[in-house]
Amino acid sequence: MGLWPILKKTLLLSMRIIPFLISLLLTAGLIYFLDNQWGKIPPLGKFLSPQHGFWQNAEPVDKNFSGELSLPGLKDRASVYLDQYLIPHVYSKSEADACYIQGYLHAKFRLWQMEFQTFAAAGRLSEILGPGDNDALVKYDRSMRRLGMVDAAQRALAKMEGDSVIKKDCDAYTSGVNDYIKSLKAGDLPLEYKLLNYQPEPWSNLKIALFVKYMAFDLAGADNDFEMTNAKSIFSKTDLAKLYPSAIDSADPIVPKGTNFLPPGFVPKAPPTADSLYFSNRDTLTATEMKPEKSNGSNNWAVSGSKTLSGRPILCNDPHLSTNLPAIWYQMQIRTDKYNVYGVSFPGAPYIVIGFNDSCAWGVTNAGRDVRDYYTIKFKDDTRREYWFDSAWKMADRRIDTIRIKGRPDYYDTVALTVFGPVMYDPTFNGFSNVTSSQSYAVHWKAVDSSNELGTFQAMQSATDYDDYKHALEHFRCPGQNFIFATKSGHIAIWQQGEFPAKWKGQGLYVMPGEDSSYMWQGSIRTEENPNMLDPDRGFVSSANQLPVDTSYPYFLGSDFPPYRGLIINRRLSQMHAITPSDMIKLQTDNYDVFAEMAKPLLLRNIDMSKLDEEGRKYLNIFKLWNLRNDTTEQGPVIFKYWWMHLQGEVYDDEFSKSSLPLMRPFESTLLEALLKDTSYSFIDNINTPEKETIGQVITQAFLKSVPDLIQANKDDKITWAKYKDTWARHLLRIPALSRTHLPIGGGTHCINAAKQFHGPSWRMIVQLTKKTEAYGIYPGGQSGNPGSPYYDTFVDKWAVGEYLPLWVMDMDEIKDKRIKWTMHLKPGDQ
């Protein structure tokens, strides 16, 4: 054979192989491209594939949820009746089976959310979301890890598992979740896993504990220690007292003024160096803290039969949390041989958290007590191995946290652990600040102590009387809550429950010296000294995050307690008689603004009309005629909002803008009370001008500055309150398409209807404790967490306009009721 045929064959072959190879490469390349995530775009092939991707989450609107299921973790037969709102009415023999089914249902309808929340709790968001803009998510994760969230959960878990009932229930709950996860095929994964391209992990009891600690962070993870420390370095003692008063005149505490308290079981003593090393210390700090939503709060109240038409107590509760989708709450009825309970549960934990049973009802608001303090740590050198404590160098323990970051190598964070707690900020980590810290600060936080909060909710399910309620509360340490309670036998009660440190006056207001033990918490307040009331003569108990007690209470409480909702609730309740549940619905959705009621005359008294042009007079006139209600179409609240904002600027900007340190502006109530009390409040004067400004000048100037804002708002169609405020039920990933935007709802920060932009009444509940319970409720969400389900946002529109749905406690003989749309028959199975 010559050279030519070989060449010819090769040539022919390559003419065939080359197009094959090109085509193969193109196909493989395209598949590779579509199988991978690029930036925020999910793997498009997997995501769009009708048999694998998001189309599988397009739930038929008439989906049939009925069926017979064989579940390995179940002990006895059980049934789940789903009503027209997809609310399950669970019938099981034992409590453990009820917990198993609850876990199964939470996972079936809310799996992504419950797992995502535990990732947020454990400081693992970068793992699924990437580092975030400016590494914000890495900073978030480091903050959660440093704070000790995982340690806290592990300690709580040990305590929970030490209680045989809780252990059994949590085990059952966890296996319910896991049995559901095991039954999932790739196509069945919740939408968000497909968007973010990851898989669920097995559930565990630790994740339950992490969720509980996440609530502790959300409700007891706030303090202003850094901002206050900086303020102390800038302002004189007199000014500090004017800017951050420890009590306010208009406060109407949870336990009425004049109540006698038990003599203190423990008297904390300020260290001898407090004046020199603490109160007069002028150190500054630069750390920018991660804080939970500032307005996490709530309302609750219960009235006795003497004030109701039925002669029976009515209990109401509306916890104010982020208005997320999927909603933070999941509604259900659970009936076992021992109890029959209805209410809302947290996807991620067993039991009903707020609700009622056949004998009583209960609800919670946040106590808002300061249980997180900081200490300055003096390290020997940059290795931060030894710190100065009790006149010697003491070895610090260390922990290395591995933070996984999607699309990046792992990040290792070395955290020094001191006798006070973990070092939160140091030269390697300064929170969200862009400035490097030269100092180190350790955090001491109540929530990391071991406790068994779930024990409270477990016991409340079958509580029948006041004693049961008191026993149930004993488990509850942190986050401090105002537990409200009412029984069918006619009692009403409230306890501010938690284990609170007994602090000397001013302790923990600022960052404290950490060179010895003298500034540590010295002891806890005895439970029986916690503020409480049982069947008071006034016929009602209530709380709305206000100061719990007057100044005769023997312990220091700090000062971050919003006064206005409590004020209006108590005023209304005092005036009401022959109350019905529909009166309570009106009260719970009341948009009256008591802060504006107090501020409006002050503003009108002091404005100089001659300075206003035509536009200004127009808006002032609208404000004058405003009925003080933050209703959806009112313009008054928008005018007031701008006016007050500019007034705060006029009064405080000159002093505060002199410093670049993190500072906290005085509360709205502080400025209002100051101006009401003293028309020559010293901060009115602008320190940058030679003249001495008057209250009339600043109020007029603030209004003049508001006018252009109002003209602009009018142009943008944001001059009416609901449009200006723009309330959302926002998806946890903050994706607008998965959120419900621009909801027509009034109210606001100082109203009972505390609906703000992304935050508000997350569950409204009204329970009349008549022989047959009459209850109503609504939350801004839906029972399904699937954005492709018609049950994703079922309740949102009703919630926005203040409508409620009757809470139907289904009886055994109502199985055939037309409200029941589907039945799941569950039987024990062996895989």
Add this chain to the structure above:
Amino acid sequence: MKFVIITLLIALLSFLSGLYLPWWGFAVAAFLVSALIQQRPGLAFLAGFTALFLLWAGLSWSMDAPNNSILSKKIAEILPLDGSSVALILVTALVGALVGGLAALTGSYVHKRRSQYLEEEVV
């Protein structure tokens, strides 16, 4: 006729692969059908393209309709397709069709190579 049969065969096998294999399983199906049944490369591409276009459009439409487009409208905002369910179905179908077409095209070259070898041996 042959084209129609090949197209239907690719669609059928692609659907079956979707039940058991990862999302790209249909590419294997399109490749195999096209490698085993002789067709010109252009026609092979068209068969794979058409098969997957129809299959994915049909499947996604069959899930979108009973859902009243609740989800597709949301996804079509995220992607972003201006909230149009129809556009989302078309994009879905197009993605499947491109992969299906290319896989079938690749398969057709395997076949052609083999047939040309045969030709040569006969000569």
